[in-house]
Amino acid sequence: MQPKGLIGNHDLVKKINMEHIINTILQYRPVSRAKIAALTGLNKMTVSSCIDLFLQKGIVVELGTTGTSRGRPPTLVDINELAGICVGIDIEVNQFTLLITDLLGKKLESMVFPMKNKDPMYFVDSVSSILEDLKKTHSHRQLGVVGVGLVIQGYYNISTDVVDYSANLQEWNDFPLRNELVKRIPDLPIYINPAPYAGAIGEVHFGHSRTVDHLVYVTSSWGLSVGVYNKGELFTGTTGTAGRLGHSTIHMNGKKCSCGNRGCWEMYASIKALYELLDTTPQQLPFAEIVRSMDQGDSKITSAVHQLGHYQGIGLANVINAYNPRVICMGGLLALLGPTLINSIWNTLNEMIPRRFLQDVKIYCSDLGELGVAHGGASMVINHLANTIIRHSLEE
Ligand SMILES: [Zn+2]
Numbered sequence: 001m002q003p004k005g006l007i008g009n010h011d012l013v014k015k016i017n018m019e020h021i022i023n024t025i026l027q028y029r030p031v032s033r034a035k036i037a038a039l040t041g042l043n044k045m046t047v048s049s050c051i052d053l054f055l056q057k058g059i060v061v062e063l064g065t066t067g068t069s070r071g072r073p074p075t076l077v078d079i080n081e082l083a084g085i086c087v088g089i090d091i092e093v094n095q096f097t098l099l100i101t102d103l104l105g106k107k108l109e110s111m112v113f114p115m116k117n118k119d120p121m122y123f124v125d126s127v128s129s130i131l132e133d134l135k136k137t138h139s140h141r142q143l144g145v146v147g148v149g150l151v152i153q154g155y156y157n158i159s160t161d162v163v164d165y166s167a168n169l170q171e172w173n174d175f176p177l178r179n180e181l182v183k184r185i186p187d188l189p190i191y192i193n194p195a196p197y198a199g200a201i202g203e204v205h206f207g208h209s210r211t212v213d214h215l216v217y218v219t220s221s222w223g224l225s226v227g228v229y230n231k232g233e234l235f236t237g238t239t240g241t242a243g244r245l246g247h248s249t250i251h252m253n254g255k256k257c258s259c260g261n262r263g264c265w266e267m268y269a270s271i272k273a274l275y276e277l278l279d280t281t282p283q284q285l286p287f288a289e290i291v292r293s294m295d296q297g298d299s300k301i302t303s304a305v306h307q308l309g310h311y312q313g314i315g316l317a318n319v320i321n322a323y324n325p326r327v328i329c330m331g332g333l334l335a336l337l338g339p340t341l342i343n344s345i346w347n348t349l350n351e352m353i354p355r356r357f358l359q360d361v362k363i364y365c366s367d368l369g370e371l372g373v374a375h376g377g378a379s380m381v382i383n384h385l386a387n388t389i390i391r392h393s394l395e396e
Contacts, residue, residue, distance in 0.1 A: 015390055017042055021050050022386040025079055030063050032074035051077055057393050058142040059083050079103055084143030084388075087134065088377025090151045090195075091115075091123065093168050098130065099374035103146065105206055105382055110371060120163070120175040128184035135188070146388050147189035149377030151198040152177070158240035165241075167223060167258065189388065191380035195219055196227030196243050197234045198376025199331040199366070204229055205379040207366055209327050216325040217366075218316070219332035219373075220246075224266035228323055246270065250314050268311035271333050277304040291336045305337050309344025316345060317352040320361060328363045331372055335365040 020040045025031055028039065037047045054060040063076045081102040088099040093115065100109045113126065135145050154166030154173075161179065163172045181190050193201075200217035203209050217227040224246035228235035235242050246266030247259050254263025267273060274290070275281060278301065293301045316328060334341065342363055349358060366372055 015394075017046055018050055018390045018393065019386045021047060022054075022389055025060065025077060026385070030076035030078035032076055034074055036077070053393050054389070059389050059393065080142070081106065082141065084141050084146040085134070085138050086146050086378045086381040087131070087148045088151070088198075088374040088379070088381070089127065089148065090198075090371075090374040090377060091153060091169075093118075093153065096123065096127070097371070097374050099371055099378055100134070101375075101378045101382075103143075103382070103385060105375070105378055107371070107375075110374065118169060118171045120169075120172045120177065121180070124177070124180045124184065128181060131185050131188060135185075143388065143392055145188060147191065147381035147384065149191045149193070149198070149380030150177070151193060151195050151373050151377045153195070155194045155241045155244075156192045158236060159238065164239065189381070189384065191377075191384070193234070193376070193380060194225070194227075194240075194243075195332070195373050195376075196225045197236070198227070198373050198380065200227035200229040200329075200376070201234060201379045201383065202368060202372055202376030203329045203331070203366055205382060206375050207329065207368055207372075208364065209329065212327050214323070214325045215327045215329060216319050216323055217329045217331050218312075218319075218334065219330075220266070220270040220334050221332055222270060222272045224270040224315075226319060228325075230323075245315065245319065248315065248318060250311070250318075265311070265315040269308060269315055273311070274304060274308050277307055287333055287336070294337065294340055302340060305340045306344045308337070309341045310348045312341065313345040313348025313352065316363075317349055320349070320353060320357065324357075326360060326362065328361065329366050330364070331366045331368075335367070335369075335372075338365050341365070 020042065021036055024036050024039050033044065033047050033051055037044045051060065055062065059080055060077050061080045063078055081104045084103055085108065086101045086103065090097040095112050095114050098111050098113065099107060101107055115123065131148065138144050152163060152166065153169045155164040157164040161176060163175045163177055166172045178190055178192060196217055196219045199219050200215055203217055204212065204215060209215050213231045215229040219225060226243045226245050228243060247257065247261060247264045249261060249263045250265045250268060251263030255267040256262055257264035257267050290301055294305055319328065330341065342365065345363060368375055
């Protein structure tokens with residue numbers, strides 16, 4: 001009855017089928033056409049015509065066979081991981097780290113660039129010229145540079161598309177980061193997230209939580225914040241500032257926080273709090289030194305980490321009650337405090353929460369190391385890989 005709508009629907013169905021097929025390949029790779037058909041519920045003709053298109057575009061490859069079935073064994077299909085590259089960028093106050101991965105997130109290269117100037121336009125200028133160079137270098141790949149995932153200090157307002165608030169880089173507040181980048185590199189998809197969100201999604205893609213549906217990622221440097229991952233999605237809230245739990249009150253009339261409130265969680269459980277407990281500064285005592293002394297059993301440092309873990313536990317009790325996560329992952333510098341921190345967290349949690357609400361919770365330290373956040377940036381790109389492949393495949 002509505003021919004125009006029907007044509008639209010046909011394209012839409014084709015896109016949905018393609019997305020289904022790509023996501024199935026990504027999840028079960030390498031996988032036969034017959035198994036894709038069985039897993040997606042699509043008929044074999046539809047699956048085969050999609051796969052033929054992807055093969056023709058060089059986005060998937062055919063491998064050998066499983067060798068397990070009788071008769072002629074099926075050919076397996078896999079993603080051609082070198083058909084394009086993903087870029088993740090971790091923006092810090094004095095430098096930014098750029099990570100290049102293949103389409104499956106395997107690290108190909110990483111580089112660190114200085115932030116010679118806190119003006120956000122300095123970053124925009126330098127990163128766009130780096131990305132232009134990368135586009136040229138990788139132009140021989142079928143998909144070229146697939147996209148860029150930027151991890152920023154502070155939060156990004158997803159309704160107004162500007163940097164919402166960055167305590168450490170205040171020059172960036174209200175800066176329209178995406179628009180300025182799009183002006184210079186218009187054909188490159190750009191994804192922007194704060195560090196705790198990127199950490200959460202990076203952990204799900206690359207860490208120990210690949211099959212987990214509900215994860216909370218806790219990260220701390222000077223402040224403290226959490227990222228909540230729920231069944232394939234990040235929990236952003238209305239404008240993208242969900243997870244500012246570092247500013248939830250755990251002490252009425254406690255220490256004054258930079259946010260204006262008193263007794264915020266991050267005043268007691270952040271890396272900054274650890275330095276206060278030790279009555280020193282990162283200049284006097286680099287963090288690596290703290291970790292080394294803790295590992296050697298230094299009693300003053302071990303007791304400070306225990307105290308930090310106690311306060312972590314108090315905040316995490318709120319996290320568990322609010323989100324009922326399967327996994328809590330400690331990221332950033334906190335991750336380096338390892339079992340000493342985790343044991344103290346458990347001691348406090350066991351006193352605060354009935355056992356039944358804790359028995360399925362797993363708490364661990366991320367082992368993605370200093371590239372964890374940049375990996376999160378690459379994950380944002382990989383998360384949209386199906387869309388990119390579909391767009392590319394439908395182009396003439
Ligand atoms: Zn606060």
